[in-house]
Amino acid sequence: MTVQKGQPQNYVGQRVNRVDGPDKVRGAATYAAEFDLPELAHAVLVSATIPHGSIKSIDETAARAVPGVLDILTHESEGIELKPVKAYPRGPAGTSVLPLQSPKIEFRGQPVALVVAESLEAAQHAAQLLEIEYDASDFRATLEQGMNGLPLLDKVPMPPLGHSRGDVGKGMKDASTTFEATYDTPVHHHNPLEMHAVTAAWDGDERVTIYEPTQWMQSSQYTLAAMLGLEPDNVHVISPFVGGGFGSKATTWPHLPTAVLAARKLGRPVKLVLSRAQMFAAVGYRAATTSAYTVGLDDNAQFTAMTLDAQTQTGVSDLFPEQVGNVPKMLYANPNMELKQTLIRTHAGPNIMMRAPGEASGGFGLEVLMDELAEKAGLDPLEFRRRNHAPENEDPESGKPYSSKHLLECYDRAADAFGWDGRTPEIGSMRDGNTLIGWGMATATYPVYASAATARARLCASGHVEIEAGSHDIGTGTYSILAGIAADSLGMDIEQIKVKLGDSRLPKNGYSGGSRTASSVGSAVLAAAMGLREELLEAATHDSNSPLHGVAGQDIKVRDGGLYFGDTDQGETYTAILGRMGKDQHEVYRETIPHEGSQKQLDQLKAGKDGSVAAVAERYARHSWGAVFVEVRIDPDFMTPRVSRIVGAFDIGQVINAKTAESQLTGGMVWGVGMALHEETQTDDRTGLILNSNLAEYHIPVNADIGSVQAIALDHPDFRVSALGARGAGEIGIVGTAAAVANAIYHATGKRVRETPITLDKLL
Amino acid sequence: MTSLNSVPLTLMVNGQAHDLELPVQATLLDVLRERLHLTGTKKGCDHGQCGACTVLMDGETHLSCLTLALSAQGHEIRTIEGLGGPDGELHPMQAAFIEHDAFQCGYCTPGQILSAVACVEGGHAQNDAELRDFMSGNLCRCAAYPQIFEAVKSMAGERQ
Numbered sequence: 001m002t003v004q005k006g007q008p009q010n011y012v013g014q015r016v017n018r019v020d021g022p023d024k025v026r027g028a029a030t031y032a033a034e035f036d037l038p039e040l041a042h043a044v045l046v047s048a049t050i051p052h053g054s055i056k057s058i059d060e061t062a063a064r065a066v067p068g069v070l071d072i073l074t075h076e077s078e079g080i081e082l083k084p085v086k087a088y089p090r091g092p093a094g095t096s097v098l099p100l101q102s103p104k105i106e107f108r109g110q111p112v113a114l115v116v117a118e119s120l121e122a123a124q125h126a127a128q129l130l131e132i133e134y135d136a137s138d139f140r141a142t143l144e145q146g147m148n149g150l151p152l153l154d155k156v157p158m159p160p161l162g163h164s165r166g167d168v169g170k171g172m173k174d175a176s177t178t179f180e181a182t183y184d185t186p187v188h189h190h191n192p193l194e195m196h197a198v199t200a201a202w203d204g205d206e207r208v209t210i211y212e213p214t215q216w217m218q219s220s221q222y223t224l225a226a227m228l229g230l231e232p233d234n235v236h237v238i239s240p241f242v243g244g245g246f247g248s249k250a251t252t253w254p255h256l257p258t259a260v261l262a263a264r265k266l267g268r269p270v271k272l273v274l275s276r277a278q279m280f281a282a283v284g285y286r287a288a289t290t291s292a293y294t295v296g297l298d299d300n301a302q303f304t305a306m307t308l309d310a311q312t313q314t315g316v317s318d319l320f321p322e323q324v325g326n327v328p329k330m331l332y333a334n335p336n337m338e339l340k341q342t343l344i345r346t347h348a349g350p351n352i353m354m355r356a357p358g359e360a361s362g363g364f365g366l367e368v369l370m371d372e373l374a375e376k377a378g379l380d381p382l383e384f385r386r387r388n389h390a391p392e393n394e395d396p397e398s399g400k401p402y403s404s405k406h407l408l409e410c411y412d413r414a415a416d417a418f419g420w421d422g423r424t425p426e427i428g429s430m431r432d433g434n435t436l437i438g439w440g441m442a443t444a445t446y447p448v449y450a451s452a453a454t455a456r457a458r459l460c461a462s463g464h465v466e467i468e469a470g471s472h473d474i475g476t477g478t479y480s481i482l483a484g485i486a487a488d489s490l491g492m493d494i495e496q497i498k499v500k501l502g503d504s505r506l507p508k509n510g511y512s513g514g515s516r517t518a519s520s521v522g523s524a525v526l527a528a529a530m531g532l533r534e535e536l537l538e539a540a541t542h543d544s545n546s547p548l549h550g551v552a553g554q555d556i557k558v559r560d561g562g563l564y565f566g567d568t569d570q571g572e573t574y575t576a577i578l579g580r581m582g583k584d585q586h587e588v589y590r591e592t593i594p595h596e597g598s599q600k601q602l603d604q605l606k607a608g609k610d611g612s613v614a615a616v617a618e619r620y621a622r623h624s625w626g627a628v629f630v631e632v633r634i635d636p637d638f639m640t641p642r643v644s645r646i647v648g649a650f651d652i653g654q655v656i657n658a659k660t661a662e663s664q665l666t667g668g669m670v671w672g673v674g675m676a677l678h679e680e681t682q683t684d685d686r687t688g689l690i691l692n693s694n695l696a697e698y699h700i701p702v703n704a705d706i707g708s709v710q711a712i713a714l715d716h717p718d719f720r721v722s723a724l725g726a727r728g729a730g731e732i733g734i735v736g737t738a739a740a741v742a743n744a745i746y747h748a749t750g751k752r753v754r755e756t757p758i759t760l761d762k763l764l
Numbered sequence: 765m766t767s768l769n770s771v772p773l774t775l776m777v778n779g780q781a782h783d784l785e786l787p788v789q790a791t792l793l794d795v796l797r798e799r800l801h802l803t804g805t806k807k808g809c810d811h812g813q814c815g816a817c818t819v820l821m822d823g824e825t826h827l828s829c830l831t832l833a834l835s836a837q838g839h840e841i842r843t844i845e846g847l848g849g850p851d852g853e854l855h856p857m858q859a860a861f862i863e864h865d866a867f868q869c870g871y872c873t874p875g876q877i878l879s880a881v882a883c884v885e886g887g888h889a890q891n892d893a894e895l896r897d898f899m900s901g902n903l904c905r906c907a908a909y910p911q912i913f914e915a916v917k918s919m920a921g922e923r924q
Binding site: 017018020021022023024025026027028029030031033034036042119120121122125191192193194195241242243244245246273275276474475476477659660662663664666667668670671674694695696700701702703704705706708709 | 802808847858899903911
């Protein structure tokens with residue numbers, strides 16, 4: 001951290017244990033469903049068992065007869081009206097579909113009733129006794145049905161998602177080789193281990209407190225306020241720990257208002273925890289995609305043109321684009337590009353962002369395509385990518401210079417650590433005994449989303465400093481990162497810093513997604529902590545009773561919880577300064593505008609929007625970079641691919657906590673393995689329902705699936721992105737990894753699989 | 765119309781007896797979380813598929829979501845809250861998880877740690893493959909598997 005020359009860097013950039021670690025390993029971290037409130041009632045949600053149609057009748061008799069049942073909410077209930085809201089990105093809600101407002105069903109798993117009882121067991125039992133009859137209608141449940149079926153739902157071309165440059169027709173004519181291929185990715189579900197949950201407690205009719213796991217407290221706050229006609233300040237959201245989110249907890253979903261309505265109706269707190277099956281409905285998903293490419297290469301194996309015609313799935317009422325074009329339109333030097341994307345409406349429900357939305361799915365197609373082209377050109381896959389590398393001074397998409405780009409160094413570092421030189425190019429040429437070995441690689445990139453942010457730093461008489469930010473730690477290390485930044489800014493021990501997150505009454509912050517929290521909220525905490533230091537320094541140097549009276553500010557250093565003249569003992573602790581100020585605490589609040597942003601982003605943040613600057617900003621295109629190398633081992637008789645080794649090198653700007661950043665990167669790469677080999681939400685064509693809505697059949701990697709995973713983070717601060725020089729680590733790990741696995745499988749077996757997951761039936 | 769029959773029973777959790785009156789179908793997991801407020805034991809699937817609800821019963825790992833509270837009577841139940849020392853000091857496995865950053869969101873962590881303790885104490889960490897296999901009943905969606913592996917291995921090494 002080059003905050004100021006002479007700044008101690010005891011924490012920033014170092015490997016620092018998580019400050020919330022002791023609570024988490026003790027089971028003492030309190031997640032949303034773990035707040036015990038007096039008179040708490042338990043709710044169970046009932047979900048639609050058809051993908052499209054309407055509710056014909058609901059018989060509540062048996063359910064209401066269960067002892068302990070307090071109420072059942074359905075669309076026939078009175079006093080539960082909700083006002084309309086807009087879905088992300090137009091508004092902060094996950095969907096505009098309101099629960100329990102009409103008998104209409106437009107997606108599988110849509111909430112249709114809420115059963116509330118004195119005990120969880122009674123609510124569960126009664127929910128099973130609720131008899132609901134439906135009038136089922138024809139449906140389109142999958143991308144394939146939407147593309148190929150009768151036009152029950154429209155297809156929506158999205159010109160704003162398109163991109164065009166140069167002259168593709170001429171580029172194709174100039175090509176010495178052309179190639180076409182189509183790549184598909186299926187529906188994925190986020191499946192954080194912690195289920196979505198909400199506990200709602202009203203204080204009168206105008207104020208409600210909700211305990212909810214969320215990546216964006218303001219989404220819950222503003223969505224509920226709009227639905228219920230409340231002042232946003234009267235919706236208090238508490239979310240200190242979030243058991244994973246990956247995008248599903250970024251926006252609000254229809255179960256949230258149901259519990260809030262029930263709590264208001266009953267006049268007592270209500271807790272609702274979704275079931276794992278319900279985590280596959282109405283909390284978003286990564287949409288299925290199909291990407292059709294045509295490319296031209298010249299004699300030097302450099303791109304002359306590329307077209308990408310992408311079709312991606314979405315829901316009925318809301319249009320959320322899985323932006324598969326994000327990576328192909330900018331990653332390689334190519335003068336002529338034409339990108340089109342069409343959204344296909346389906347009765348699968350609202351989709352939403354999931355870890356590297358668009359980049360993970362779109363990066364798969366592009367990076368397998370690159371492997372295919374390298375082979376056609378007779379080049380090593382790494383050499384082919386180097387040959388098409390886009391220089392630092394020109395982003396192919398925008399023509400602008402990059403803020404910072406060290407992709408070639410990523411290639412070098414990862415290839416060296418992996419031992420890529422030892423690869424023999426022929427298919428099936430590398431073996432360990434009978435086992436086929438395949439080595440594959442891919443490029444990774446992820447855009448920078450930087451938001452306006454706010455934070456407060458408070459020195460307390462006890463000598464510790466409180467850092468307050470209405471942000472979130474979704475496993476990303478926010479508590480630890482912010483504590484480290486504050487400790488270094490003030491020259492304090494990290495244990496003297498107490499970070500408070502996860503409360504909507506703390507200084508406002510945006511969405512914890514898009515790998516933005518460390519750089520955005522970190523910048524606000526840096527400003528607040530440095531502001532606190534400046535004000536204490538000012539107080540000391542202007543106080544004739546201070547040993548620092550009259551000393552010039554630039555000669556003063558921070559250490560040991562105080563201010564000292566150079567390296568001498570002349571100085572004093574912060575608490576001594578505070579004592580002479582006659583205060584028991586001193587606090588500083590700061591707002592930060594992201595680089596290349598303006599007051600506009602700050603105003604947006606304060607109005608409950610995410611207030612972010614786009615990756616391609618006024619002066620610079622801002623992206624992170626990476627290279628992933630993978631080894632697979634395949635038994636030739638059973639064709640079961642195993643990923644034995646991964647090495648990734650990433651250029652993500654300044655690393656704030658090397659330990660937690662590494663975990664983010666390795667976790668992302670393991671997600672890439674899951675995407676390549678395991679993950680697929682399977683839908684029954686005949687019923688439109690999900691066949692594997694559980695963790696036994698929706699496969700994610702387990703410990704035994706994962707071998708050695710090494711993440712190398714380059715250390716090039718990017719001060720064109722943030723004051724910290726940080727860009728973000730949360731998502732880039734998954735980008736590219738799935739393709740690297742697919743390419744390694746091809747190298748081992750000669751089977752080119754252009755879709756995920758690559759299950760053994762596709763290799764036999 | 766069925767009603768919920770409640771029955772009296774006593775559960776021994778972390779060395780403490782709890783006299784309870786429970787519906788017969790109540791799971792050990794829901795009783796720990798909702799009635800005893802021992803929320804360190806987590807619900808991740810309620811179907812025995814994720815391992816987040818792992819507890820030790822008489823020293824062996826059990827999935828508390830698939831265990832009826834009734835059938836837990838007469839057994840010594842140990843949850844994450846009972847793993848550390850009496851003065852709050854961390855169990856060495858808990859310390860190893862912190863040191864190796866073997867978690868991110870922390871939600872699967874109590875279950876991972878109890879499985880890890882059973883893995884090492886039961887001698888199931890004799891080699892890397894065995895360790896990974898034993899720990900594969902505990903899903904980690906943040907995918908801290910390499911770090912979990914290192915944490916458990918460090919403790920297995922201590923023991924040998």
